[in-house]
Amino acid sequence: MTTTALRMHAFGIHNLKRETVPLPELGPTDVLVELHAASLNYRDLMTVLGTYNPKMALPRIPGSDASGIVTGVGSQVTHFQIGDHVTSLFFQDWLGGPIQPNTVKSALGGSIDGTFCTERVFPEIGLIHAPKGYTHLEAATLPCSALTAWNALVEKGHLCAGQTVLLLGTGGVSIFALLIAKAHGARVILTSSSEEKLARARQLGADETINYRTHTDWDRQVMHLTGNRGADHVVEVGGAGTLSLSFRAVTPGGRVYVIGVLAGKGQTIDPMPILAKSIHAEGVFVGSRAMFSRMIAAIETNNLHPVIDRAFPLSQAQEALTYMESGSHFGKIALSLR
Numbered sequence: 001m002t003t004t005a006l007r008m009h010a011f012g013i014h015n016l017k018r019e020t021v022p023l024p025e026l027g028p029t030d031v032l033v034e035l036h037a038a039s040l041n042y043r044d045l046m047t048v049l050g051t052y053n054p055k056m057a058l059p060r061i062p063g064s065d066a067s068g069i070v071t072g073v074g075s076q077v078t079h080f081q082i083g084d085h086v087t088s089l090f091f092q093d094w095l096g097g098p099i100q101p102n103t104v105k106s107a108l109g110g111s112i113d114g115t116f117c118t119e120r121v122f123p124e125i126g127l128i129h130a131p132k133g134y135t136h137l138e139a140a141t142l143p144c145s146a147l148t149a150w151n152a153l154v155e156k157g158h159l160c161a162g163q164t165v166l167l168l169g170t171g172g173v174s175i176f177a178l179l180i181a182k183a184h185g186a187r188v189i190l191t192s193s194s195e196e197k198l199a200r201a202r203q204l205g206a207d208e209t210i211n212y213r214t215h216t217d218w219d220r221q222v223m224h225l226t227g228n229r230g231a232d233h234v235v236e237v238g239g240a241g242t243l244s245l246s247f248r249a250v251t252p253g254g255r256v257y258v259i260g261v262l263a264g265k266g267q268t269i270d271p272m273p274i275l276a277k278s279i280h281a282e283g284v285f286v287g288s289r290a291m292f293s294r295m296i297a298a299i300e301t302n303n304l305h306p307v308i309d310r311a312f313p314l315s316q317a318q319e320a321l322t323y324m325e326s327g328s329h330f331g332k333i334a335l336s337l338r
């Protein structure tokens with residue numbers, strides 16, 4: 001058995017090659033999936049550029065999420081049948097409980113091959129049924145960015161109605177966080193570099209918006225909008241370039257979820273605001289299968305659907321990655337694999 005995959009032999013978007021790659025034998029607890037869609041994450045772009053893990057062993061198939069149809073099951077598989085619509089898990093072996101030292105080694109498109117391919121063999125525990133009524137493109141947006149937003153606000157944050165959530169930018173994590181926050185009855189303050197994107201965010205329910213290009217002191221704007229109280233939750237996707245402002249914009253005792261590096265990594269952090277305001281600064285690394293299952297229940301109950309900016313065919317994956325690099329998108333970019 002073989003799969004058609006997009007594989008990197010060297011870093012750089014234009015070094016991705018479309019190739020026929022052999023698939024492993026189906027083991028007793030394995031599931032063969034005909035993949036229909038994947039989505040792009042900032043991590044995938046960093047992986048291809050070589051900035052995520054410059055020491056990554058190559059060749060490697062990138063891709064953090066996928067959705068498809070089960071076409072084969074091993075003899076001991078109990079949860080899936082041929083024809084089921086499934087979605088992959090970012091971590092192939094994190095069932096539940098706290099993250100473990102080796103969990104990172106099971107991340108798709110990192111230490112193991114990812115999802116930019118037409119067929120893939122997954123361990124049974126590395127898959128979950130897609131939400132009812134979801135298209136393949138929609139289901140493929142969930143495993144990384146949506147679950148990260150869910151883990152932050154709901155699993156770690158126990159978000160309550162009436163609380164204020166601060167979201168940075170309009171990428172995949174932030175826009176799904178907006179949907180989750182509004183479904184919980186929270187008030188959302190969202191930043192963006194674009195007035196047009198801010199208007200779209202307001203249409204999706206953002207209560208207050210701030211242009212972080214024209215208001216580089218957006219922490220002050222947040223304080224003003226919250227009567228000098230600050231936000232209860234900050235979904236911190238910026239990293240080094242935004243963390244200090246996020247610490248200023250959060251309320252005493254509030255939570256800052258340390259998630260991303262869109263505005264840089266590797267800068268020294270001043271511990272004083274964390275200490276003085278008793279801030280809960282929490283690292284978030286996607287989420288477990290148990291969290292995914294709870295998120296799907298919430299998605300189905302609330303009829304939540306991700307915002308997909310554009311879908312590209314697999315043959316235009318390079319263009320899709322270049323589009324992501326431009327930062328022009330709002331929400332998710334998807335890849336149609338067939």
Ligand SMILES: NC(=O)c1ccc[n+]([C@@H]2O[C@H](COP(=O)([O-])OP(=O)(O)OC[C@H]3O[C@@H](n4cnc5c(N)ncnc54)[C@H](OP(=O)(O)O)[C@@H]3O)[C@@H](O)[C@H]2O)c1
Nearest residue numbers: 042148169170171172173192193259260261262263285286
């Ligand atoms: N820890 C985890 O488990 C985890 C999981 C998923 C993602 N991440 C990380 O989270 C970050 C977001 O991922 P993503 O997939 O959502 O990315 P994305 O879709 O590529 O987000 C891009 C958007 O981020 C916004 N942005 C860029 N620089 C910004 C800045 N300085 N301040 C505020 N917003 C800024 C821009 O929004 P505007 O155009 O509106 O300005 C841009 O369009 C990445 O660093 C990614 O690696 C981490």
